[in-house]
Amino acid sequence: MEPVYSAGDLLFYSRNGHDSVPSDVIGYRCVCEDVDGMGWVKQVKAGDEPGLFHLISLNPTGANMWNMRLKWAARVRLHWPVEFVRKK
Template identity: 85%
Template structure:
């Protein structure tokens, strides 16, 4: 508002919101706005909804972050995402081209995906369904959870029977997993080598 020379009344009118709400939000006396209010403010200020929510939450530096949910096994058996409570993991800067909303980061443990993914690398993905293996991820590199609660990063292929899947390692020397049940699988959206990871 200050950068644009806007006062409470003109902004509240442009956004279709009560002037008292805009005033309290600016002073930090109001809670984070509902999504519908944030959308109106974003349009009136020519900002993104994410920026509005960051300002409302007291994080106006516009540096977006993603929490590391835990570790996922490439060759090692790793209980899926057991390292941190949801959202409480270390934060990493959100990579360019990704939005932090709906994106999850996990750290690779093991070497079965060498030389593509290495121990300590980060993988970013988003899940469309809570418990599903969408047909569009078949044949792709995915983060997935098996029926025993183990997390993996593998190429997912259809198994020999409906409901079963082959988990293929990219490292020729590593073991593949044949005809296993999966709780869910999500395509890897982005891979960050560990030396590029910027924890916040």
Template identity: 80%
Template sequence: MHNAAQWGNLPLMQKTFRDAFLAAIKSSGKSMRQVAQDAGVSYEQLKNLAQGKSKSTNVDDAVRIAASFGTNLESFLEGQMISTEHPTIAIAGKVGAGAQVPVFDAYPKGAGPQVECPPGLTPHNIVAVEVEGDSMEPVYSAGDLLFYRRNGHDSVPSDIIGHRCVCEDLDGMGWVKQVKAGDEPGQFHLISLNPGANNMWNVQLRWAARVQLHWPADLAKKI
């Protein structure tokens, strides 16, 4: 059961995302610059929202803004904030490494399960995915959670080379692989963690992010 605090005297469901944002700012005492930094969104975007030049934002940024206040999008729009005593991180979906790989965002935006933030991580701008199947054994097992930091839209930073990464290809399929440079610029070799699984050569990626933390299934505290 969440320890939640109401943001002001607004109705249960906000009329606009802007209403929820202004109420959260007022109740939390956070500055818009701090929210922009925590959520990884533009300060100008938040300023336009606060000034009424826009009443909403794209769904991905809305999820990040809600997470910067320690809650998911659904609770944010209801005017509720999860207590920061037990901050949470959203589980974006499931991911595999075999031939049949689930796509990301298996859950409706903001409506997926949450997991307590592991020690050593901050909940801002961090996402988790759940491992499905046994194609990543013995490194990762079914039900394990992998935490990663999204580096922005359509971003494949140079520091991913040689590391285990969560990534998405141009077909919208999610993978967890060791990423190596491909034969041509913009191409990557995806090396399977399981020696018996197939590697992928010269793949183009929509985005990739290094795995920040691996949490075995029996340690994860889903909420």
């Protein structure tokens, strides 16, 4: 997620269903879960076939993932950097 988001940052998102990738997430930074249960924060792009998605790393040196099947994806709506997060 670096350099856009750092460890300890809080990302806020909302989703309309437990198993959906709405068309309005395409092209945006999203929190998503693949069919294997792995969570990602990536830019979601349309894949080469319906139901497949390219996950583009926010880190220029990070690995992109091509033609992934996702359970769900939701746009990041708000980001609080770690310095604004107070742990109790």
